[in-house]
Amino acid sequence: MYGWYYDPTFILVFAGLILTLIASAGVKSTFARYSRVRCMSGYTGAQAAQEVLRISGIYDVRIERVAGELTDHYDPRAKVLRLSDSTYGSNSVAAVCVAAHECGHAIQHQKGYGPLVLRSTLVPAANIGSSLSWPIFVAGLIFSMRPLLMLGILMFGLAVIFQLVTLPVEFNASSRAIRILEGNGMLGESEITGAKKVLRAAAMTYVASLASSILQLLRLVILAGGNRRDD
Template sequence: MMLLAQTDFYYANRGMGWGFDGTYVLIILAFLISALVSVKMNATFSKYSKVRSYCGMTGAQAAQRILSSAGIYDVRIEHVSGKLTDHYDPSNKVLRLSDAVYGNTSIAAIGVAAHECGHAVQHARNYVPLSVRSAIVPVANFGSQLSWPLFLAGLIFSFRPLLMIGILLFCAALLFQIVTLPVEFNASARALRMLDETGIMGKQEIRGTKKVLRAAAMTYVAAVIGSLLQLLRLLILSGAFRRRDD
């Protein structure tokens, strides 16, 4: 956010006639979308965290059963601190479950654990979008760290190639987010199916779990929308830069 403010200050003091950067509307819109989705996700998870599953299994126990039923025996299940920090680490074949999931018997906890198992199954079955996402991680990390600094440097030094490099790096990070969408939705679909097939949950419980996973998936959708709005802002600012030099 500091870089964004510096960009506005730069334009305001280079005689471009901008007392206020109108593209801030895009940033505000992205923030509002993210905030609303986050509130919805936390509220949904909190609601179903209070609903105990009929099977009485913890998230860790449910994950172990799901992995075993899928014929996966080389994935470790570990506890990780934090709230909703659950994730599957394909490089080390470790499924890490957070405080609210690992030892909790709620349908929300089991649903999240099953979702992470979905990623483990994707890895075991060589699910293509997951492989693509893993392959572009280095480029995406590089892009997310350097896109705005390079773009801002291009503005400050009036060097258009730096602007374009910054935009291209930002697009690399955006591509990672877009590829993440089918990976996350597929993992949730696998989770719901496996919960049904293993008998861990009944139809009524699965309906509640589906709401939890859908709310979580929407955070990824909101992230993509936010990044698209950021990209639009980059393009608008670069366009203003080009007009200034014409």
């Protein structure tokens, strides 16, 4: 078994962390840049969300304000669109496109978009997998019990699958948002370019998170292989 004080596979964790930090810095930088660009239509994030929902024929989704920055999300169970302080009352290009993106999830929910339905179904398994995979895997290492090692890998794999399914959900929500913003004149041509940059940077955080989790899964497989050789 790998020594507790020297684990060469930790380089995979480090690589994943670097990817995540780069993506996070990228979205914060891009959002900050376009937060300083006022939307020519004058829409605030909340107003833009209301308009996108109206255009989409959705009238049963509430819009609420939530504390924080970039904490925007759509809650399908409560049918509530929650916009962060940095989005709700801001009339910037960044705020409008982020609000529209979250509306994209509400539209997906209304239309029964397959990947969103699958992701919602996977939530319980992914939560259990992400919280229990490492304790189970470490127990397998300590006691050299291969079934526990495999169970830990399987459970972590569920979390990775969840993140994989999340990618088309996020990309599709952004595509829906851009089509509505552009097709209904809510943003001008130059503003659409900025909106795409904001949403692309946000999408990269999900890509980086998935890459980091895949590297972590690879690490578990390597550690399990080393444990077998030491038996």
